[in-house]
Each structure stands twice: as structure tokens, then as C-alpha cells.
Amino acid sequence: MCGILAVSGYRPAVEDLYDGLIVLQHRGQDAAGIVTFDTQFHLKKSNGMVRDVFHSHSLQRLTGAIGIGHVRYPTAGCASEFEAQPFFVNSPFGIALAHNGNLTNSKQLAKEIREQDYRHLNTTSDSEVLLNVFSLALRKQRPKTLTAEHVFRAVRMVHRRCKGSYSAVALIGGHGILAFRDPHGIRPLQFGKRKYGMKEEYMMCSENTVMKPLGYEFVRDLLPGEAIYIDRHKKIHSRICKQGTLNPCAFEWVYLAAPDSVIDGVSVYKARVRMGESLASQIRNSGIKIHSIIPIPDSSRAAAAGLADRLKVRYREGFVKNRYIGRTFIMPGQEIRQRNLRFKIHPIELEFKNNNVLLVDDSIVRGNTSRKIVEMAREAGARKVFFASASPQIKGPCPYGVDIPTTDELIAADRSIEYIRKFIGADALFYTKMEDLVHAIQFGNKKIDKLCTGCFNGRYPTPEVNKRLLLEMGSNRNQIRDRHDMSSDEEGEAYKAMTLI
Numbered sequence: 274m275c276g277i278l279a280v281s282g283y284r285p286a287v288e289d290l291y292d293g294l295i296v297l298q299h300r301g302q303d304a305a306g307i308v309t310f311d312t313q314f315h316l317k318k319s320n321g322m323v324r325d326v327f328h329s330h331s332l333q334r335l336t337g338a339i340g341i342g343h344v345r346y347p348t349a350g351c352a353s354e355f356e357a358q359p360f361f362v363n364s365p366f367g368i369a370l371a372h373n374g375n376l377t378n379s380k381q382l383a384k385e386i387r388e389q390d391y392r393h394l395n396t397t398s399d400s401e402v403l404l405n406v407f408s409l410a411l412r413k414q415r416p417k418t419l420t421a422e423h424v425f426r427a428v429r430m431v432h433r434r435c436k437g438s439y440s441a442v443a444l445i446g447g448h449g450i451l452a453f454r455d456p457h458g459i460r461p462l463q464f465g466k467r468k469y470g471m472k473e474e475y476m477m478c479s480e481n482t483v484m485k486p487l488g489y490e491f492v493r494d495l496l497p498g499e500a501i502y503i504d505r506h507k508k509i510h511s512r513i514c515k516q517g518t519l520n521p522c523a524f525e526w527v528y529l530a531a532p533d534s535v536i537d538g539v540s541v542y543k544a545r546v547r548m549g550e551s552l553a554s555q556i557r558n559s560g561i562k563i564h565s566i567i568p569i570p571d572s573s574r575a576a577a578a579g580l581a582d583r584l585k586v587r588y589r590e591g592f593v594k595n596r597y598i599g600r601t602f603i604m605p606g607q608e609i610r611q612r613n614l615r616f617k618i619h620p621i622e623l624e625f626k627n628n629n630v631l632l633v634d635d636s637i638v639r640g641n642t643s644r645k646i647v648e649m650a651r652e653a654g655a656r657k658v659f660f661a662s663a664s665p666q667i668k669g670p671c672p673y674g675v676d677i678p679t680t681d682e683l684i685a686a687d688r689s690i691e692y693i694r695k696f697i698g699a700d701a702l703f704y705t706k707m708e709d710l711v712h713a714i715q716f717g718n719k720k721i722d723k724l725c726t727g728c729f730n731g732r733y734p735t736p737e738v739n740k741r742l743l744l745e746m747g748s749n750r751n752q753i754r755d756r757h758d759m760s761s762d763e764e765g766e767a768y769k770a771m772t773l774i
Contacts, residue, residue: 274529275373276300276344279442279450279504282474286340293483294342296322301346304357308369309340310651318357327411341442351468355407356398367446372400374460375674398673406430419448421502421510428453428500432515433737436737438467438673449504452477456517457734458497461536465489475503480534494537518722520734527716528572528635539717542575548663549579564628567591576663577633591624628652636664643697660699665707665729672738677728679747
């Protein structure tokens with residue numbers, strides 16, 4: 274998962290790009306980048322959070338009324354600053370691209386690009402591969418004057434060659450900006466507009482939480498297989514380049530997206546409330562006595578509120594979150610996440626002392642974080658500590674851009690709920706059922722064909738994903754992680770690899 278953003282307007286694009294990436298920071302804290310265009314490209318990118326990468330002098334040189342931006346959460350490849358996005362190629366026209374997702378056939382495509390097209394790839398990033406596939410498809414048409422039809426033909430070629438998930442924005446020098454979404458719509462991509470006198474300015478981004486603060490009106494989600502191209506005259510062209518089905522990633526609503534976003538017609542907040550509500554019958558039937566329901570901040574608050582309403586049990590904030598430490602889920606490196614957890618979350622002892630508490634979290638991946646939080650609750654004086662996950666058991670890896678670990682690292686992959694309960698030290702453990710998760714999301718939009726729930730039940734929407742591919746991708750991830758861990762001289766080098774707790 275990453276955050277992408279594109280702006281085409283009449284005033285300096287960098288203002289909206291910088292502020293927009295700040296709003297999208299929850300989608301990636303590892304690196305950030307912006308490229309703008311006036312008569313030439315202006316690029317700034319590096320490792321770090323948005324406020325650390327950009328300073329007043331770098332923002333001043335990012336001139337032009339058109340541009341794209343990216344915040345990175347590293348999955349495929351290493352997390353070096355060379356892999357920060359956007360990526361750039363100088364032919365044809367000069368193209369910069371930012372990508373959210375993961376190509377499942379990136380290794381084969383990279384081989385073809387090197388051996389058949391004689392192009393150099395500077396990184397192991399699948400996003401650089403995606404850019405080269407698009408630029409080659411555009412160049413082979415040899416357009417004397419670039420038209421929207423040329424652009425859409427190139428996107429069609431991307432759909433023919435690329436497998437997996439990809440929502441992308443691109444800046445074509447002197448011509449316009451482009452956004453396109455894979456034929457399964459696995460990763461989100463949205464379109465908005467803003468008045469500028471009698472004219473209009475446009476934005477494409479991962480989540481519409483960005484739009485309102487910047488004065489944009491949300492128009493719609495891009496459809497699966499759709500591309501939108503805004504030319505130099507600000508004329509909008511759209512095309513379904515490949516007919517597809519809407520199979521968005523369920524984990525967007527579980528954890529990844531901001532609660533105030535609406536993705537593919539479904540409110541993230543409302544979906545999380547429904548996930549919590551669906552747990553009520555399980556917990557009621559268990560016969561346990563609960564004094565208060567406490568969320569583990571921040572992404573489980575809505576689920577905990579929905580559950581508390583259904584059970585008629587008091588809702589309490591039992592943990593204080595240090596907002597100056599990043600999201601643990603997307604923080605690079607297992608050791609650094611473990612160390613930072615106690616700095617990040619502090620218990621309010623009065624809410625635990627002599628109480629039976631039900632802790633609610635969005636998910637359990639390895640179980641290490643859950644175990645530490647249960648320990649904190651007991652140390653704060655809780656009499657009994659129950660635990661509920663707003664999502665089902667995570668049993669398999671994600672090949673589409675969420676760095677869920679390999680199967681042997683997932684605590685629920687081949688272990689019972691009772692084993693997990695004992696491991697995390699809870700007095701009782703509850704998971705949302707698979708059918709309840711699907712209902713919680715599809716209730717908001719019946720037009721969603723079928724959610725991507727592969728990490729929960731092994732049902733992936735793209736046909737190339739099988740056990741062999743997942744093992745290969747996991748092996749590659751582990752090799753990269755081990756290689757960079759071995760080369761690290763200090764703990765900060767955990768940025769070289771990324772796995773989840």
C-alpha cells in the first residue's frame with residue numbers, strides 16, 4: 274500500500290501536492306516524492322516522512338501547475354532511497370509515474386525489459402517496471418502529436434502485460450496527467466475537481482479524504498480497467514481500456530484507509546462500525562462479563578464503538594497514543610516496531626484497575642503486538658482481559674501490495690483460535706467471521722462484485738496467484754530482508770526491509 278496523488282490546475286501544483294501527501298501520510302511513512310512540470314521536470318524525493326523530505330527551499334523549486342506525488346510503504350524490493358517514487362524516464366516526451374499496488378509478474382517483465390528492449394532498470398521496484406512497460410507502449414506508436422487515443426492504447430498494453438494490482442498516476446511532459454486502475458480495481462483511485470474562477474482544476478488520488486481540505490469536490494472512483502487523461506488544455510478524456518470486475522482489497526476498510534474516506538461507494542468508518550457490530554452475538558453467547566470495551570487506537574475505534582452499542586457496554590478510551598510515532602503496522606523493521614510500541618501506546622490505569630476489559634483491534638497478524646498490549650492491560654490492573662479482532666484470521670500473504678508476512682510467520686495460518694488466545698495471553702479471543710466482514714463492506718455498495726479476501730481465505734481475484742507464486746514472492750521478500758539486515762550497521766537501517774507485526 275502507498276499513497277498517490279496527481280494535480281492539474283492553474284496555480285502552483287506543489288501546494289496541493291505537499292498538503293495532500295500530508296493527509297495521505299497514513300498510507301506510507303517510509304519515503305515521499307513530488308515531481309512537477311512547467312517547461313521541464315522538477316523532482317524531489319527521499320526516505321522519510323513528508324515533512325522531513327520537503328523544506329521551503331525544495332518546495333520553491335518545484336514549479337509548475339501540474340504534478341504528481343507519492344508516499345511509500347515498501348513491499349516489493351528494498352526500501353532504499355533509490356526506490357522512492359515517482360520514477361522518471363526521458364522517452365517518449367519524459368514521463369514520471371507513481372504507483373500503488375504490486376505487480377505479480379514483475380520479475381518476468383523486468384527480464385523482458387532488459388533482454389528484449391535493452392533498457393536499464395536502476396532498482397528492483399515493480400513500479401519502475403510498470404513505468405517502463407507504459408513508456409515502451411507509448412513510444413512504439415511513434416506519435417508525432419500525442420493524443421488521448423495514443424495514451425489509452427498504451428494503457429491497454431499495460432493491461433495486457435501487467436498482472437497483479439496497480440493504481441497509478443503519471444505525468445507526461447508538456448502534455449498532461451494520466452491516472453489508471455487495474456482491471457480488478459484492487460487498489461483505490463479517485464477523481465475530483467475544484468473551481469478556479471470560470472475554469473476547473475483536477476485531482477486524482479488514492480483516497481478522497483484529501484479532497485475536501487484542499488477545496489476539491491469528489492466526483493467518482495475510477496472504474497476497474499479505466500484510465501482518465503487530462504491534456505494540456507485541461508480537457509478530460511476517459512476510457513475503459515479493459516473491461517473488468519470490481520474486486521477491491523478488503524483490508525482497505527479493515528485498516529489501511531482513513532476512517533473519513535469513502536472508497537468505491539463504501540464509507541470506511543461505517544464499514545468498521547458494522548464489523549464491530551457483527552461481533553456482538555459471539556461475545557453475548559460466550560457468557561463473559563465485561564465492564565468496558567477499549568479500542569487499541571486508532572483504526573479500531575469505530576469497530577469498538579459499534580460493538581459497545583450492540584452490547585450496551587460502556588465504551589472507554591483506555592490507551593493514549595503518542596501521535597509523534599508512526600503507524601506500527603507500516604513501521605519498517607520488526608525490532609524497531611517492538612521497541613516503539615511502549616513509547617507509542619500508554620495505558621490509562623484507572624480504566625483497567627479491577628475491571629474486566631474487552632480490547633478491540635482491527636486485526637492480528639503475528640500476534641506479538643496483541644501480546645504486548647494484553648500485558649500492558651494486566652500491568653495496569655485489569656482483572657480479566659478479553660480480546661476481539663474486527664477482521665477474520667489472517668492466514669495467507671498478500672501479493673497485491675500489503676506486506677503481510679509469509680505464511681509461516683502468520684500466527685493464524687495453521688493454528689487454532691485457542692492457541693492464539695494462549696499465545697497473546699487473553700482470557701477469551703474473538704474474530705469477526707468471514708461472511709460478516711464481507712457483509713460489512715458490501716452493505717455500502719452492492720455493486721462490488723467480489724472483495725479481494727485472499728489474506729483471509731486464500732481467494733485471490735487474479736488467476737496467476739497460486740501457492741507456487743506466493744512461495745516465490747515470500748522467498749524473494751525474505752532474501753531481500755536478510756540481505757539488508759546483514760548489511761545494517763545500526764538499528765536505523767531497519768528501513769532496508771519491512772514486515773508486519
